[in-house]
Amino acid sequence: MSASTIILLLLMLLGILGRSNVIAAAAAILLLLQFTNLQRLYPLLERRALEAGLIFLVVSVLAPFASGRVAPRDMLQSFVSVPGLIAIASGIIATHMNCQGLELLQRFPQMMIGMVIGSIIGVAFFGGIPVGPLMAGGIAALLIQLMALLH
Numbered sequence: 556m557s558a559s560t561i562i563l564l565l566l567m568l569l570g571i572l573g574r575s576n577v578i579a580a581a582a583a584i585l586l587l588l589q590f591t592n593l594q595r596l597y598p599l600l601e602r603r604a605l606e607a608g609l610i611f612l613v614v615s616v617l618a619p620f621a622s623g624r625v626a627p628r629d630m631l632q633s634f635v636s637v638p639g640l641i642a643i644a645s646g647i648i649a650t651h652m653n654c655q656g657l658e659l660l661q662r663f664p665q666m667m668i669g670m671v672i673g674s675i676i677g678v679a680f681f682g683g684i685p686v687g688p689l690m691a692g693g694i695a696a697l698l699i700q701l702m703a704l705l706h
Contacts, residue, residue: 560589566671573675577685605689612686649690656692659699666695 563582570579588596619625633639660667670691677683 560586562668563589566668569672569675573679575675575678575685578671578675649693652693652697653689654693655696656689656694659696660688660692666692670695 563586567579567582567586570576570582588594620630633642667688670688674683674685674688674691678685
């Protein structure tokens with residue numbers, strides 16, 4: 556059994572034990588590809604799976620607008636109210652941090668395992684939701700930059 560198979564099995568087990576269905580399912584899908592000799596799809600997944608996942612995430616967030624559950628008047632409130640302006644600022648900060656996280660993970664892909672384990676701990680013990688490695692990477696990049704400033 557290869558090291559990558561063992562790692563994927565471990566991640567799937569940790570995902571199941573940590574009640575993180577997203578991590579368990581992702582590991583299971585990659586194991587399925589590995590066991591069916593479809594590893595040639597890995598480069599495609601590396602290039603496009605993140606983009607596809609983000610599309611589905613944004614679709615889920617925009618669905619209330621499409622269904623008419625959010626009125627145009629409520630949307631306009633986000634531009635003139637303090638909570639709305641805070642939400643806009645939060646979006647700007649989050650997207651910047653996500654970019655930093657992506658850059659960090661591209662430079663140091665080995666950090667992903669720590670972020671996955673941290674996500675599992677967050678789900679299992681703190682009621683967290685594992686939305687994605689980019690924000691975890693962004694926070695890691697910020698903390699690494701802060702550490703560098705302090706030393």
